[in-house]
Amino acid sequence: MALKCGIVGLPNVGKSTLFNCLSSAKAQAANFPFCTIEPNVGVITVPDERLTKLAELVHPGRIVPATCEIVDIAGLVKGASKGEGLGNKFLGNIRETDAIIHVLRCFEDENITHVDGTIDPIRDKEIIDTELQLKDLETIESRLAKTEKAAAAGNKDAKIEATVLHAYKEVLEQGKNARIVEFESKDEQDCARNLFLLTSKPVLYVCNVGETDAKSGNAFTKKVEELAKEEGAETMVIAAKTEEDIAELESYEDKQMFLEELGLEESGVNRLIKKAYALLNLETFITAGEMEVKAWTYKKGWKAPQCAGVIHTDFEKGFIRAEVIKYDDYIQYGSEAAVREAGKLAVEGKEYVVQDGDIMHFRFNV
Template sequence: MKLGIVGLPNVGKSTLFNAITNAGAGAANYPFCTIEPNVGVVAVPDVRLDKLAEMYHPKKYTPATIEFVDIAGLVKGASKGEGLGNKFLSHIREVDAIIHVVRSFDSGDIIHVDGSVDPARDIETIDTELILSDIEICERRLEKAKKAMKGGDKATASEAAFVERLIAHLSEGNNARGFEVENDDEAALLADIHLLSAKPVIYAANLSEDDLLGGIEANAYYPRVQEIAKAEGAGCMPICAKIEEDVAGLAPDEKKEFLAELGLEASGLDNLIRESYSLLGLISFLTAGEPEVRAWTIKKGTRAPQAAGKIHSDFERGFIRAEIVAFDDLMACGSLTAAKEKGLVRSEGKEYVMKDGDVTLFRFNV
């Protein structure tokens, strides 16, 4: 999974990226500090994997990972090449979802590119640039479809009509996430156009330390971000880039203790990962043994053979069955042998839909 962190300059985007990836991207107090997108790979925290490691003492421990891409701040006119322009719109095109960092606190020490803090305006600025870029893409797609129609390809008439409808929707300032498709063919066509404003979004409202630790209700900006997210069906969460920066270099035990002292149950990164999995409809199944314990990320609704294919294509091609025990059952029994004796290890076939936390052994023959 690849998540792109976007936002206007100086909203805390690169500070947040540095904190959650420890990648050391620049975070100076001026626009365009990030000239090339910085990339950091983060392990997905999963206590289930830790428990399996205690049980199996594996030679290898492999958590699921998320790739974060820090994309330089966008400004008005980016779709027309302003600021650093289309270069960064192309970087957004490569990610699975967008983490839109929205500044939601006042500070005289940090310059805002538009001179004042206004989350609704900032969100609209970014949305507008993505939508304008999408309109250009759709217009090119429509021109291509119309040329094909003139050449006698009548099958493209429905595509042209669909794209015209989509352009009208975008031209009213609506993002592609809110565009209603009428059937599976239209859904496939929309996905094939790869629009920026169709990507799932999580709004990360960057709050001050005081607000996050006890005064979110008093923050005038966060409710507006929540309102916008709810209207769009987007994710939304409060975060404090400064606190994330403070805990970034701590050992796991120290980090847990520090967060507890602040009255926080989890770090912003943990919450962000949870929100990302939820937004994208992702779950994890687990494999365990002495050679390796590992978490594998799949879409909800994935059937056993396709899950096996995440490990190796041969597993899917030669799939026979999946031997599965629920993680909680395995922990309660204390060993796989005990779980088998109690009849808790199931043999599942090709139609089985994988569940989050399934501890799985695939049987296959190629």
């Protein structure tokens, strides 16, 4: 399951610095706009302590964590929807992502210029929102005339699409994002998904702060949190420059010591990756054997055959049953054999809804 999150924001808010922390790929972090001209792409692992603990019991040949693709998209500016800066290209890059990580500058630093001269994350957020909304309106208006003509001629699919387009148009014209619109019928939901609107994607607002504000945030981050709460969006505070310093430390112990000095239990990068994963409504099931302990990504609510299909389509087609061990039971009893002996291995059929952390073995016949 290929997952892609796009990092967006105005120039000089710390996007590339954050990307550098997230990925082993090193984006150029320079104090001028458009230093990220091609979208930098990094494949990052989703932190999951459960894999390490299982590996200590199973002693596999390798550990394979879940992954997520992060795209560092160059700084958008006012007028991007009309092609200002390098707007059109960047907006196209956002369209290809599953979720948006929107970085907002919440730190003061006279050595790093701001394109609008002052620090105001709410204004910055609205600039980006407006550009994305204008681009979505353009997409909708270009489709409406043709769709309405087909709907008037009696085309059923066109009637559904016209309803969806009008619902989105109304919201976007009010300066709101498409993601607040909810559709009841599956046909409308499918149609909405296939429009790939920029503002329909789930968003995580990342408040980039200085080192001293890494734990508790500041007045800027509080404003962002209030606004995000109204939208029903997620926020988090991260000190990207400090995270970059932590990432350069060689040993795990040194990194932990640095975090403790800041009063943090876990690095901001780990928290961010986990939040991005959750933002897409994703969970993990695990396969554990001598060859490997591996995390597999699936959509929350999926049933056993769908999850089997993540490993191989034949597993889904010929699904017979799933043998399921709860993670806590595996850790408690120490091996699959001991779990079986304790009667804690469950045999589940096609209607079983897989739970995050389930350790699974699929039986199938093709």
